[in-house]
Amino acid sequence: MQSNRTSDIEPPTSLFPAETTSPEATRALGARLAATLAPGDVVALDGDLGAGKTQFIKGLCEALGVPPEQITSPTFTLVHEYEGTDGPIYHIDAYRIERIEELYELGFEDYAYGDGLCLIEWAERIGPLLPDDALRLCLTHLGGTRRQIDVC
Amino acid sequence: MTHPVLLGIESSCDDTAAAVVAGGRLRSSVVSSQDVHETFGGVVPELASRDHQRLIVPVVQQALAEAEVAPGDLDAVAATYGPGLAGALLVGLSFAKAYAFGLDVPLVGVNHLEGHIYSVFIEPPAPAFPYLCLVVSGGHTQLVLVEDGFQHHLLGTTRDDAAGEAFDKVGTLLGLGYPGGPAIDRLAQEGDPSFHDFPRTRLGYDFSFSGLKTSVLYYLNEMPDDERAAFLQEHLADVCASFQQAIVDVLIDALRNALHETGVAHVAIVGGVSANTALRAAATDLADEEGVTLHIPHPRYSVDNAAMIAVTAHHKLAAGHTSPLTLTAAPSLAL
Numbered sequence: 001m002q003s004n005r006t007s008d009i010e011p012p013t014s015l016f017p018a019e020t021t022s023p024e025a026t027r028a029l030g031a032r033l034a035a036t037l038a039p040g041d042v043v044a045l046d047g048d049l050g051a052g053k054t055q056f057i058k059g060l061c062e063a064l065g066v067p068p069e070q071i072t073s074p075t076f077t078l079v080h081e082y083e084g085t086d087g088p089i090y091h092i093d094a095y096r097i098e099r100i101e102e103l104y105e106l107g108f109e110d111y112a113y114g115d116g117l118c119l120i121e122w123a124e125r126i127g128p129l130l131p132d133d134a135l136r137l138c139l140t141h142l143g144g145t146r147r148q149i150d151v152c
Numbered sequence: 153m154t155h156p157v158l159l160g161i162e163s164s165c166d167d168t169a170a171a172v173v174a175g176g177r178l179r180s181s182v183v184s185s186q187d188v189h190e191t192f193g194g195v196v197p198e199l200a201s202r203d204h205q206r207l208i209v210p211v212v213q214q215a216l217a218e219a220e221v222a223p224g225d226l227d228a229v230a231a232t233y234g235p236g237l238a239g240a241l242l243v244g245l246s247f248a249k250a251y252a253f254g255l256d257v258p259l260v261g262v263n264h265l266e267g268h269i270y271s272v273f274i275e276p277p278a279p280a281f282p283y284l285c286l287v288v289s290g291g292h293t294q295l296v297l298v299e300d301g302f303q304h305h306l307l308g309t310t311r312d313d314a315a316g317e318a319f320d321k322v323g324t325l326l327g328l329g330y331p332g333g334p335a336i337d338r339l340a341q342e343g344d345p346s347f348h349d350f351p352r353t354r355l356g357y358d359f360s361f362s363g364l365k366t367s368v369l370y371y372l373n374e375m376p377d378d379e380r381a382a383f384l385q386e387h388l389a390d391v392c393a394s395f396q397q398a399i400v401d402v403l404i405d406a407l408r409n410a411l412h413e414t415g416v417a418h419v420a421i422v423g424g425v426s427a428n429t430a431l432r433a434a435a436t437d438l439a440d441e442e443g444v445t446l447h448i449p450h451p452r453y454s455v456d457n458a459a460m461i462a463v464t465a466h467h468k469l470a471a472g473h474t475s476p477l478t479l480t481a482a483p484s485l486a487l
Contacts, residue, residue, distance in 0.1 A: 023363070049321055050369040054312055054362065070484075073313045073362070075321070076290035077165060079237055081483045096330075105202050107239040141373070 009041050009135040017150035019142070026052040027059025029149060034063035039087045039115055042131050044123030047139030052147050053121045056139065060119065061089055074121075078106060088116035094125040103129055156227040156469060159212065159251070160462025163244030164236025164264045165291065168207035169458035172219035176466050178274055179219035181452070181459035182211050204243035212247070215458070223255060228474070230260040230465030232267065234485030241481035249477050260465040261475035265487045269298055270467065271460035272420045272447040279418035279447045284410050286403060288431075289423030290316035290331070293359050295406055296487065297414055301467060306487050307410055308357025315399055316425045318361035322368050322395055326388060336392045337428050343393030345430075350398040357406055364398055396430050404434045411442050420447040427451040
């Protein structure tokens, strides 16, 4: 699907579409994207349960200097804040968001429009509130252990 | 202060909660999603999660009223200051700071995870130090050696999903809705835990449940769509029991290894997943085998609540630990 939004994040054209066959490979891809990101960027991820969103973010954050044991799924806690070498990183999970108004109570604007790097799982759930310049990635099961990760 | 009266406040995630403790004994415990039937301008609203600003005053008022305590009776005010959501933590903490300042009594900041660890002190019998504590909830999975009052050593933690999150998400994969943890527990009681051998990831004292979630997904995806529905109709309880057994095995094995290594005589399981039937049964067997005493709080005090914050604060106050009014919310606070 063609998006009418344009991201100002320029991932290397060699990076996507990508195919991975293990959690390690998904993390490695996240780490490669990390090198192209700057503070203030927003990366929005979509994909079914078990598609590798948290693994991708784990690799991305590790590459930015976050201790791996800190990077866990924020599904229940909604937001995890990490300190990367280039500044704060906000790891957001919208899976449990039922009403878009809940995002205001979360202080979502401070995360998405702040100076930190903002990484959002289940981004489609908060679609209208995503910044226009967010980099949107979709993770898709291809059967077996294969997954496709592409800009969407 | 031989018999201090404390108000405790918890607002780190979904629920707004307040509790009163007097002389270390719980006098009231109010949790917004369970206990609040307050009317707002004549209407009884459907209470939304994380509506802390609207709920904090009625929840505190209800906790004081049920405890038959007036604000002037309070000797200290306690609140969770992390880990949790910045905005959510700020509501409870700011309220507590203002209340403590207004009443001219000390503020006691409490770490939410410490609250869970000391939730076994809400009702007797309390464990003796040192004890092992497994914190298992929707947001946390940690194995902690509690060496003495407020001296902890973190032995292990999850590297991806929390145990409760794995339950809830696998429940969704199995068509049980979200959160599916309680439904899995219920169905598993009728199922065969050896029906399918889901993988157990063992990483010393660390945990990983993401691979287990994915293995359930692969297991279901291997079947053609038309066969899957018929299969689940017949074997849903068996799949639930097999998945649950994998989680319980990993948690219990880590506890057993830690018991052998530390030689402690008391073990506690706290957090929402401690209500799981199979985990409780396996932990009871483990405690019998190892000759140790098992402590699991009442389910009311396993989920997020303020009783654990007030009781933890009681012990902190007794040890002379109070917090300055400049205390700020710490969303990433570690144990």
